[in-house]
Amino acid sequence: MSLSVSRALPVWLVCVLAVACATVQTTAPGTVGVERKQTVSPLVNRNSLNRQAALQYRQVVTNAERKNALNVDLHQTExxxxxxARLTPAVAAFRPDAVGWxxxxxxLASKEVNAWCMPGGKIAVYSGLIEQLKITDDELAAVMGHEIAHALREHAWERASQAVNAQLGLTVIGIALGASGASMDMAGMAYQAMFALPNSREQETEADRIGVELAARAGYDPRAAISLWEKMGKVSGGAPPQWLSTHPSQESRQKDLAVYSAKVLPLYEQAKAH
Incomplete structure (x- = not known):
């Protein structure tokens, strides 16, 4: 007895998506206890994603250099x-391999209030972040720790996997229904996930928590993360900047940061004593 397309389709989809998923633990939990296991797709090659990130970073740096917008203020850069240099050794608490990245x-000289860290440890800080927020070293460590945490947790790999699996499902449906041109642009999906699609709120919360621990281990006051986001709210007129649009609300974020900065405060005190 043959099955109709409408009845066979769920079986196709479940089988394909089951093959296309794997569970990984990208980091140790640390003192803050980030223990969520992440679902990734073997269809997204981790090494290829990292190579693509390195190429994209080189392009950003090259373009900035051509516009005389790269490391213009030597004091800022230093x-x-x-x-x-103080934050990166602290990554060993979550990923010993990342120390060797x-x-x-x-x-980058820009009025934009922004910073990011690509997979593999490629960091960019915009001068607008420093100047508009009149940022302290402790607050800057909070920003950079947060962005480094995204790289440690390989959130770009996770987002690319989600995007590819969504496209895979559409492709299977297209084939099952006899649609022409059902295809999956893996490279395009990976690029979008790394450079265009926002982090989820869950990913942002993880980055907040890991970020305060990295700052504390590096000898920066983790409580500065709270004042940082207060400044962010003021500079954006109460609404988060576009790059923070998927972040938790300011109120919930500050409550969470208060709890976790207190949890890592002994690490800060220990680092300051040495």
Whole structure:
């Protein structure tokens, strides 16, 4: 007895998506206890994603250099790199392998209030973040720790996997229904997930918590994360900047940061004593 397309389709979809999923633990939980296991797709090659990130970072740096917007203020650049040099050894608490990443840190001259860290440790801080927020070293460590946490947790890999699995499901449906042109642009999906699609709120909360621990272990006051987001709210007129649009609300974020900064305060005190 043959099955109709409408009845066979769920079986197709379940089988394909089951093959296309795997569960990984990208980091140790640390003192803050980030223990969520992440679902990724073997169809998204982790090493290829990291190579693509490195190429994209090089393009951003090259374009900034051509516009005379790369590391214009040597004092700013030295300051950011000094903080990064203290943060990067602290990543060993979550991922010992990340200590050996080819870390790179640059400051881009821009009015935009922004910072990011690509997979593999490629960091960019925008001068607008430093100047508009009149940011302290502790607050800058909070921002950079947060962005480094995204790289440690490989959130880009996770987002790319979600995007590919969604496209895979559409492709299976298209084939089952006899649609022409059902295809899956893996490279395009990975690019979108890394550079265009926002982090989920769950990912942002993880980055907040890991970020305060990285800052504390590096000898920066983790409580500065709270004042940082207060400044963010003021500079954006009460609404989060576009790059923070999926972040938790300011109220819930501050409550969570208060709890977790207190939890890692002994690490800060210990680091300051040495």
């Amino acid at each position: 300051r950011v790199r000094r903080i990064a 080819k870390w790179e840190v640059n400051v």
